[in-house]
Structures are given as C-alpha cells and as structure tokens.
Amino acid sequence: MSFNLETFLFYSLAVLAVFSAIMMITRRSPINSALFLILNFFTTSGIYLLLRAQFIAIIQVLVYMGAIMVLFLFVIMLLNLGDEKSLKEVLGYKKITALLLSLLLMSLLGFTVFAGFYGKFDKISENAINIGTAEALGKELTTTYSLPFELASFLLIAGIIGAVVLAKKRFE
C-alpha cells in the first residue's frame, strides 16, 4: 500500500471515528455522548468522500449531523436525562437481542475486512467517481431501482405514523 494523501486521510479519519465512537459510549452525560456522535458522523462523512460517494457524504452532513442530531438532543431534553448512573443494568431479552444483532453486524464487518485482505475489494472501482454524483444517483434511483425507491417512501410513512401514534398518547 503506497503512502499517499488519501491513505493518510483514511487512517486519520478511521482513528478519529473509532476514538469518537468509544468516547460516545463511555461518556456519563448524554449531551457529551451526543457531541461525540456528531464528531463520529463527521468522520464517517469524510470516509464516504474517500469512497467517491460525494452525494452521500454531503447528505450525511446535512441530514445526520443537522437533523438527526437535533432529534437526539430533543430526546435528551424530552426525557430530561441526567447522568447515566440512574439507569439500571439488567440482562433482559433486550440485551440478548442486542448482543445477537451486534454479533451479526460484527461477522458482516469481519467478512468485509478479511475479504479486503485477500484482495477481493482491494481497490475502488473505476466507475466509482461517476456513480457517486447526485446526477448518476438520481438516474439509477428512479429508473433501475424504482421499487426500492417506492419502498423507501413506505418506510418514511411508517416513521410518520409511528411518531404521531407514539406522541398522541401523551397529548391526550
């Protein structure tokens, strides 16, 4: 692996991403956790840019760092969370489900990393620079991948209805 600007940027972003993720889950105060999550989103956006996915990188900044973080801060204020010591740790079915899901994720990530070592995904596709632009994305999304595109709207409507139903209980 040659040492160029891109490799340097990737390694510094990756180190920063792992660092901010660890800081995020170990902070006592939920506000500090949220701020480290913002840093983590930022580094992820940089990594997207290195993968030639310009559109996703910008959307990561706009939607995740902007909108989703506002939501997280609202949730923190809504629940009036103090420091974490008040939350009890119990090994219930939630913890076990989370463990299984994270094992699944770890195996997927492990496969990707090791496949990279054996040369399967060793370099970025030549077309990547053309695919990552907003233009190419719009073209493929509304024609070739129109079914997933429509299904995304169902996912959004499920989110809308879920939010209204959950909050309505509190209104009344």
Next chain:
Amino acid sequence: MIESYIPIMLILFISVGFAVVNVNMSWILGPTRPNREKLSTYESGMEPVGTAREKFSVKYYMVSVLFILFDIEVVFLYPWAVSFMNFEPAKMVYSFISVIIFVVILFIGYFYVIKKGALKWD
C-alpha cells in the same frame, strides 16, 4: 481526485484552527478574577431559577421528527431533480411516474399528520 478537495480541507482547517486558537487565546491571555456573582448563571439579570434541563413538551419533538421525515423525502428528490433533464424520453416518463408515486405516498402521510392534528399548537 482527492486533490480537488484540498481547498475545502484548507478552509476546514483554517476555520477550525481559528476558532480553537481564539477561544484558547482569550482563555489564556484574559485575566481571571472569579467571584460567586460572576460565576453564577446569567439569566437576563434575574436571580437564576431551577436548572437549565427542563422537561420539554412532546410537541417540539413531534415537529422536529416530522421535519426530518419530510427532509429525507426532499433528499430523495434532489438527485432526481439534478438528472431529470438529461434522461432519454422513455426513461423520463418512467422516472417521472415513479417519483409521482413516491410523492403521493408521502402526501398521504402528510394528510394523516394534518388530520390527526399532530402539528397543532394550542
């Protein structure tokens, strides 16, 4: 390709560096003579009451979560709007119909929100 982002990185480094240097310089160079009155929270000249971490109404959350969901809708439309004029005619009609279906489905959600009065603020 990454070389074309060097100006952006430069702006980023300068702006972050400027902020960090200024905040820390004023902290280092400024005189610090604290007393109880100076360290108390500034609340428009009034005596501070309670904590800053008050419970908020769920309505704020409602507005922000609905904003995000429709924001994501716009995110989906943006790449389509950029590329639409460069389609060949057959694809143009197809993609137009698929976007219309997408928007109609979300409009149903919008009317649901209005009907339920989730955005009402009384």
